[in-house]
Amino acid sequence: MKLRHIGLALAIVSTLGCSIKQTVDPAQLSTTLQPEICMIAAPGVREGFTHAYGAALQSKGFTLRQLPAGSSPSRCPLSTTYTGTWRWDVALYMRYAEIGVFEGGKRVGRAVYDARSGGGRLDKFIDAESKIHELADELFPNGAALLGQRPRPAVVATSVSEAATGRSRGELLQELQDTPGLSYEEYQRRYREIMGQ
Secondary structure, eight states: OHHHHHHHHHHHHHHHTOOOEEEEEOOOOOTTSOSEEEEEEOTTOOHHHHHHHHHHHHHTTOEEEEEOTTOOGGGSSEEEEEEEEEEEESEEEEEEEEEEEEETTEEEEEEEEEOTTOTTOGGGOOOHHHHHHHHHHHHOTTTTTTTTOOOOOOOOSSOHHHHHHOOOHHHHHHHHHHOTTOOHHHHHHHHHHHHTO
16 A cells, blocks of 8 residues: 555656646738748658648648758748657657747747657647647737738828928818818818828
């Protein structure tokens, strides 16, 4: 009986020191980027990882371009690097995964799943494909939805009416307010014209 309690205590203590960590810094992307992303695997990454991550990116609205393993992230305006390792412990499990996101070669996002200290924990036996999709969802919360937007033109300080009449906006607004008998629609039309809207 005493041996059983000691064995149970050892099992509990051995799992207390074990941990599985996941950290995600969501990618901060410029909206002017096109939604194409270059995928760069680390040498030796399993084909299943590439397939799962590519499917996750496509579901987020990205178009993919695969570059050779180990390519520089600066080769594309938007790129992602990824690595993953597996280990055998009664069954095969994903031990470590890291995904980086780069804009113009500068890292703008990162996701890490780390079960290397998972030891005796049973929750290390996860579905790797689901975990890769989860990391992609957290890394790209808006997906490619906000990408490909053109920058807005700078607001011109003077309206067409101002430029044509040579009078200030304040003078034109005062004149509009002093004009009797205008319908609401006509007043709004002239106001928008003066304000350059």
